[in-house]
Amino acid sequence: MQDLIQPGIQKISIPAEPTTDYFLKDIFYENTAADYQKAMLSAIQVTEKFLENTKKPFSGISPPSLGELFGKVDFDKPLKNYRQLEEEINRLYVDHATAFHLPKYIAHLNCPVVIPALWAEVLISAINSSQDTWDQSAGGTLMERKLIDWTAEQIGYNYSADGVFTAGGSQSNLMGLLLARDNYANTHLRHNIKINGNPKEASKFRIFVSDKSHFSNQKNASLMGLGEQALVRIPTDPRFRMQVSALNHAIEKEMEFGNIPIAIVATAATTDFGNVDPLYEIGNIAHKYNLWLHVDAAYGCGLLLSDRYRHLLNGIEFSDSVTIDYHKSFFQPISSSAIIVRNKCSLDIIRHHADYLNPQEQDYEEHPAQINKTITQSTRRFDALKLWCTLRLMGREKLGSYIDKVIETTEQAAQVIESDPEFELLCHSDFSVLVFRYVPENISPEKVCDLNQKIKKTLFNSGEVLLACTKVNGKFYLKFTILNPITSMNDIREILESIRNHANKRNV
Template identity: 70%
Template sequence: MNNQVLLEAPDIDSLQELFDGDFYKDIFHENSEEEYSKAIQIARECISRFLKNNKTPFSGIKPADLLSVFKTIDFNTPLENYKSLFEEIETLYVNHATAFHLPNYIAHLNCPVVIPALAAEVLISAINSSQDTYDQSAGGTFMERKLIDWTANQIGFDSNCDGIFNAGGSQSNLMGLLLARDYYSLEHLKHNIKIDGNPPESSRFRIFVSEKSHFSNLKNASLMGLGEQAVIKVKTDSQFRMNLKSLERAITNEIELGNIPIAIIGTAGTTDFGNLDPLNDLGKIANHYNLWYHIDAAYGCGLLLTDTYRHLLNGIELADSVTVDYHKSFFQPISSSAFIVRNKYHLNIIKHHADYLNPNDQDYDELPAQINKSITQSTRRFDALKLWCTLRLLGKEKLGQYTEVIIDTAKKTALFLDTQDDFELLNHSDLGALVFRYLPKNEQNYDSCAMNQYIKKTLFFTGEVLIASTKVEDKFFLKFTILNPLTTINHTKNILKKIKNHGQEYLQSI
């Protein structure tokens, strides 16, 4: 029967001849340049309209209204051409996309992006290299490695370092915590977690973080089978930096309880407050107790670019591993992040060989493979090209100047808030995150949390200004995340005026 099937199977060459030349025009190849150029041109025009038409960071559309339009889409009926395609995309997405580049967007850690990186995106998507092995990326391998070396040098690591680009800070933090766990197990318990799973002692492993550290630390501990109970949250000081005495007490307390400290995670730029833990002192404590020291610099990595504020990162060179998010503080498009280790041999802990991809007997000095350093991505975009183009065209100094402008604006805004009787400011930021609330002194009998929630929601659905929020001791606060050098003190003063106006609206309505 198999032979009969083979004899009756259609001849591939004959099958291809049934289609005319236009049949393959949608596949990116040497004969589709005209179609590609047409598509890119229409996409470019769409982007131009996005820049030209957006005067506020958000359209204000309600989720229910947007969802009703999506219900009309039928994937079984293709659109006629690129013009109709991008008209649909504008209706569903572009017209309501958040405009991070506008000065009145000061909500989350989304930076405006630089044009050299956008140009790189065109190459990345079209050529479509994968960074896992040399035979899929060639020069891309060495571009990524050189950028890792450059970043590590800015951190203060020597030539023994290594690292890899990945999707974001949460993934890098996972890598740091995984190496901390597995290194401790190998070094002190002679137990290989990669092969044998968590040892019985792992239920007593403890990781120490600031109470204001990123949520990914808890999530990663859970994913690794340690449970959130393994993460010990350490109290912070008045400026929301990890308190050193509280850390020492927490470590000794866990030891007395029979638990096993394995790591300290320092935060170089908390999401809410933009402040850095005392990195140098944390490094000394980690060394004293022989603990893995990971620094989450996803937000604060932009300080590497500036001479004026670089000292805030003093001690980062003591870390065993570091998280860097270029798409937060290097003005790169999402996604562009890296995980850096001081000792490249620690990455051998996560290496796994597959005969079809990175066989054990391959000479990796001759044919390097970045997949040896990755834990969750085999196929991986060439995101490093965006940073390469940025540094080669703009240089570190100009990026650093952007960072200095941002910090300067945040400082001026904080000083202005301090002078306002109707605002309560919780922090002065090392970076650009300010937590505050509208709290009119001459008013009585109002719910401050409800009022500030009303302010944020009203601003969002008018689309005029996008700000963030958080809770501190169960009280609702507003938050500025200034990450755009185009945002000035005049913008922030104007936003505060709008906040005050909406606050007064609320008071008049109750």
């Protein structure tokens, strides 16, 4: 310790500076390369054991049982080494993690991930670039912009398109609606919402969505100060796709009421049914009434990869903005998403300049800054690198073959369900979702929902099969979401047999 005495001040002690090896031993820098390699090998071993030891999608552990283990964790007492860390992380997380890669995980919109993207994850987290400005990312900025241009080309946009990677589909949908609102206010009311807030006419703004659209539309309308009352829900056909005639009628009706239509949200593959709204016809209506058209293709974006099924998205090129979730249908780790806009100038609405970060006088053609295109993220991961590595090593065609496989498996599964008298298929799917229920002979109609709820619960608690559920017109249904090209028809038949067996065990 060093003693320090100043006139009028009590004698104090300053601790000697710790050695560099001790003080910086856990920081990632050139002197800790060996420690980094050792830590990464440890993480790889944990991952390998997860793959080797995990034989069913879920362990079946209950929240109270797992919660008890967390009560023993004391953050004031660090673990001694990576071996102890491995044991704790296995016990609290890995041993009970949901295994999306297994063929009998067939529940939500979670795809298995490809290895080139995992290779990229190592670089992303270690180098830790931030995608907001050129001086924080350099080549990362150009990679992201190149992927945005490529995605825009797949959609059918021209060189005027632009976009940015986002945290997920809900954020991209928010940006689409925000651009629609602000574009209308700027163009028709000469009102700058960014500066002056919502105009007095905002209470009359109307956005048209199908009654099977994603719930983020409701949340986003609220966040934008329009309220859920701004959404006009359009009925759907027997395949749960937006009815074009009903859309046209609703727009006319709202105008008769004195309200102001500003946008349409079409869905390319609904979460519950995997079906695509008639984009071409909706695009014509948007053009007829001069409305912003946003396409929520968070799930259906995978169809862009398939030469065989790409036609299902015909008309998407008429949109003004599109939501893309690469982490749903491009086999990317979470998160990897984007919003793409047909006209890059539309993004100017949300630009804000900060002198320390992206000053107004900077030449953004010379030094591009992706922060000029985002609404909620300044510091932002270089998630685009995962998609870059995937496309460069695998290519669009191979990814497209995965999409073809899951669509074909889904249609075959639909045929099997339809042909079994004890199952009831609600409808076929454009993509890879099937909604159905188990209806054994001689069961009373009022007990069908209860039976299927118990099937879902017992399968989940067993961990052997993870499927999803939903309600349609107040009735409970089971749901397959098939996003794994490894899932075979043998797996499907085994899952259906498990459903049957669990139903018979319940004695309902």
